[in-house]
Amino acid sequence: MSVARLFRASDGRKGPSGAARAADRPALVCRQPREHQQIDDLVADFERLEAGDPEREEKVRRAFALIRQDIRDEEALLLPGLQDTMDTARLRRLGAAWEAVRRTAPTHPHPVIPRRRPGNAVLGVPLSLYDRTRDALGLGDSASTMKKVTAGLAALLASAGAAIAIVRKRY
Numbered sequence: 001m002s003v004a005r006l007f008r009a010s011d012g013r014k015g016p017s018g019a020a021r022a023a024d025r026p027a028l029v030c031r032q033p034r035e036h037q038q039i040d041d042l043v044a045d046f047e048r049l050e051a052g053d054p055e056r057e058e059k060v061r062r063a064f065a066l067i068r069q070d071i072r073d074e075e076a077l078l079l080p081g082l083q084d085t086m087d088t089a090r091l092r093r094l095g096a097a098w099e100a101v102r103r104t105a106p107t108h109p110h111p112v113i114p115r116r117r118p119g120n121a122v123l124g125v126p127l128s129l130y131d132r133t134r135d136a137l138g139l140g141d142s143a144s145t146m147k148k149v150t151a152g153l154a155a156l157l158a159s160a161g162a163a164i165a166i167v168r169k170r171y
Contacts, residue, residue, distance in 0.1 A: 001160075011030060017069075022063040031073075032070070032078075033115050034116065035066055035069070035070055036070070037111065037115065038066055039063050039066050039067060039070070039109075040109035040111045041064055041107045041109075041111045041112070042059045042060075043063055043108075043111075044109040044111050045059050046059040046060050046063065047108070082094070089168070103126055104125065105128060106123070106124060106127040106130075106131045107128070107129045107131040107132060107135055108131045108134075110123075110127055113127065117151070
């Protein structure tokens, strides 16, 4: 499972549902989006670097340290807070909503995309389609592959736009 998907889903679902209302957890609620952004930035950086590069190894180490801290924070503070403030039915609805967001979230980090609504919702769907296409085609994370994929998708979109314009003129 992609770290990007987990953090996009996490940022998109927890805030308004109870985590933000937990009076004894405001520091965690404020800190989490920043930490998730740091992780996204680190993952995006190390995806661009070659295996064995010392800079890549350092970024991987830092990203995993932040991920481990995030997991500890959620298990020790956030999740118990949600259990304290919600009944079982509401927790189940929250879990189902979180799972739906996780399944449709982008599979790779996109650090410049907003983490809050409406920006994450509007941009998340096309980015998810882009990421899942890239994953399904087995395309690596190298910059040259990304440029080829981007150019191919841009050409496809331009062709579709031209076809729509031709059809509109005829009718």
